[in-house]
Amino acid sequence: MRMCLLALLATFQCAALLPAAAQPANSAPLDLAIHLSRLLTPGMALSLYRTQMVAMFRMADANGDGVISLADIELLKTQSEAGLRASTISELLRYDLDGDGVVTREEIVEVETRQGRSARGSVGAGHTTVPHQKSIDEAVTRRMQADINGDGRIEWPEMLAYARQRAATSSNPLEPTLRMILAMDKDGDGKTTPEEFDAATIEVFRRIDTNGDGIISKEELDAYRVRTGQINVVSTNRLVSDEEIRREQQKRAACAMPKASETATIVLLSSHVADALSTTTIGSQDVAVHTGKITVTSGAAPIYLIVVTFRPTVWRLEGEVGRVERLVLAGGVTGAGSTHPDQVPLIGATGISAERVTFLGRPGCIGDFTEIPSIKASAAMGIVRRELGREPAVLAGQYDVSGFTVPEGIIHARRERRSQLIIEKDSGTLRLEGDTSNIIVRKRLADLASELYGFWPGGVVAIDPDKVVASKPAESYKVLPQQAGLLQLVQSGALTQNGSGEFLIQEKIRFPAELTGAHQVKFLLRRGVPPPEGNPGHSCVMSEETGLALHNASLCR
Numbered sequence: 001m002r003m004c005l006l007a008l009l010a011t012f013q014c015a016a017l018l019p020a021a022a023q024p025a026n027s028a029p030l031d032l033a034i035h036l037s038r039l040l041t042p043g044m045a046l047s048l049y050r051t052q053m054v055a056m057f058r059m060a061d062a063n064g065d066g067v068i069s070l071a072d073i074e075l076l077k078t079q080s081e082a083g084l085r086a087s088t089i090s091e092l093l094r095y096d097l098d099g100d101g102v103v104t105r106e107e108i109v110e111v112e113t114r115q116g117r118s119a120r121g122s123v124g125a126g127h128t129t130v131p132h133q134k135s136i137d138e139a140v141t142r143r144m145q146a147d148i149n150g151d152g153r154i155e156w157p158e159m160l161a162y163a164r165q166r167a168a169t170s171s172n173p174l175e176p177t178l179r180m181i182l183a184m185d186k187d188g189d190g191k192t193t194p195e196e197f198d199a200a201t202i203e204v205f206r207r208i209d210t211n212g213d214g215i216i217s218k219e220e221l222d223a224y225r226v227r228t229g230q231i232n233v234v235s236t237n238r239l240v241s242d243e244e245i246r247r248e249q250q251k252r253a254a255c256a257m258p259k260a261s262e263t264a265t266i267v268l269l270s271s272h273v274a275d276a277l278s279t280t281t282i283g284s285q286d287v288a289v290h291t292g293k294i295t296v297t298s299g300a301a302p303i304y305l306i307v308v309t310f311r312p313t314v315w316r317l318e319g320e321v322g323r324v325e326r327l328v329l330a331g332g333v334t335g336a337g338s339t340h341p342d343q344v345p346l347i348g349a350t351g352i353s354a355e356r357v358t359f360l361g362r363p364g365c366i367g368d369f370t371e372i373p374s375i376k377a378s379a380a381m382g383i384v385r386r387e388l389g390r391e392p393a394v395l396a397g398q399y400d401v402s403g404f405t406v407p408e409g410i411i412h413a414r415r416e417r418r419s420q421l422i423i424e425k426d427s428g429t430l431r432l433e434g435d436t437s438n439i440i441v442r443k444r445l446a447d448l449a450s451e452l453y454g455f456w457p458g459g460v461v462a463i464d465p466d467k468v469v470a471s472k473p474a475e476s477y478k479v480l481p482q483q484a485g486l487l488q489l490v491q492s493g494a495l496t497q498n499g500s501g502e503f504l505i506q507e508k509i510r511f512p513a514e515l516t517g518a519h520q521v522k523f524l525l526r527r528g529v530p531p532p533e534g535n536p537g538h539s540c541v542m543s544e545e546t547g548l549a550l551h552n553a554s555l556c557r
Helices: 004-017 032-035 046-060 070-093 105-120 129-144 157-168 175-182 194-208 218-226 242-254 377-388 448-455 482-494
Strands: 231-233 239-241 265-274 276-278 280-282 290-296 303-309 313-319 324-331 345-348 357-359 393-401 403-406 410-412 419-423 438-443 474-476 495-497 503-505 523-527 540-543 547-550
Touching: 004 265, 032 194, 032 218, 046 175, 046 194, 046 523, 070 157, 105 129, 105 547, 129 157, 157 438, 194 218, 265 313, 265 377, 265 403, 276 547, 290 303, 303 377, 303 495, 324 345, 345 377, 377 393, 393 403, 393 523, 438 474, 482 495
Parallel strands: 265 303, 265 393, 290 313, 290 403, 303 324, 313 345, 324 357, 419 438, 503 523, 523 540
Antiparallel strands: 231 239, 280 474, 403 410, 495 503, 540 547
8 A cells, every 4th residue: 555655656746847837817826736637547536536635645744743844854855865775785785695794896796797697598608798798897887886995895884875875965756746735735834734735636626627527537638738738739639748759859859960962972881890990089088999991982973971880980081072062970889888878979080071070969860780681771771761851872881891982882891700719728739620710819928919900900090189070079099999008008018918818017007998808808906006097898907915806806717
């Protein structure tokens, strides 16, 4: 019963967030009437409505004195904070696998990894895909916010301090409901009595029940909501809320493309990733930005060029770039290992002026495709047709490219991208037969240059950040991403390798961006060396001074 009453209060609270319409003269406030009307359903009788209202009033009367006042708001706030503190501590303690009262990063990683694999079911034990690993990393980061001193351990004082902090910054979820009930205080004494509350609720019911039969019909309820501006009637007679309309308009506006000229050749290109790394990043030092080249050939017709790339990429335009009347860039990644639906994807270009570039404002405006014909390619063409009024004249896409030639749509790739098998060997002879082009044999001591070109055949391309037109600020990397950054740090002496191929951190560094999947390595932080900046990704980091893992303990074994 209590849960039902809480649900009723929550419904009332959501209603309190709705905008108010104009208030008629000589009547109870129309905003209050709108809020109460949200609790009505077609077919509801006045007797049932009053019963629900009485139950809601009793639940809101936290101190049980028979009226609603500011004292109830304060009491419910205190109770809400106590409950939030308890749930926060309970939530953390479920990671305390050894029962010592301390939650470590390793314990959180273990629990989240196990839960992720269990939820996937079909994925084999011990195997974690990049999207699922990203989800695990985000969960670990979220839980480790309670590690106030940053030592990788959440002890009892930190749990309590974190719980208090969360409770202190939270809002009382029922306060809007109580303040709305306080607005029914007709005599202005600061208290709403059951009689005042009942009178206000009955007035609302009768205002909607236009035929006076004591039952709210669907037609009466819809008509009232239309009159008060809560919903709009569209041509199909379907009732659509203003909020739904607003959200859809925002999505369409973020994905809108400027119109193409009548003589322009529309070209749609797509890739999941370009096969070279950029020396310039976009928006964050913790994201790996790639780069590819688009060569524009000579010709008379202007080009309307649309390029879709899932991974953050800087496209370098060369050749007869003056032919490009508009460059539309779409992407999928909005931050370090993340894709947020309301953020701008990380994408950029060089060789073209900013006024001719349009960035689609959210991921998924156009999905990347890597095969033609395919469902994804057809969907992308449909979006272009809807936005521009005609289909692309040229369509080209592949998973891994070094660049394109336009308007012909020629794809350039240094090699076919396939799944790679990495084999580590200590010594002796290893015989491989058949097609070995997708196999990397790595000795215990990593050959970073070979690995870099094995993963990214285009290597590292120097790009001036001042010449990049990008969706977010562009700047030079402090440390290059992935294997390129490891190689850079080794060449500077900040990192060395032991005979097992582990990286020894000799001085203060920044971790290369996106050491994930096949790029993960093992680091040993030497005594007296400050902890590195940045994100180690899926790599192991061990402290020589304490003998304890600082990140990803399971990978340090």
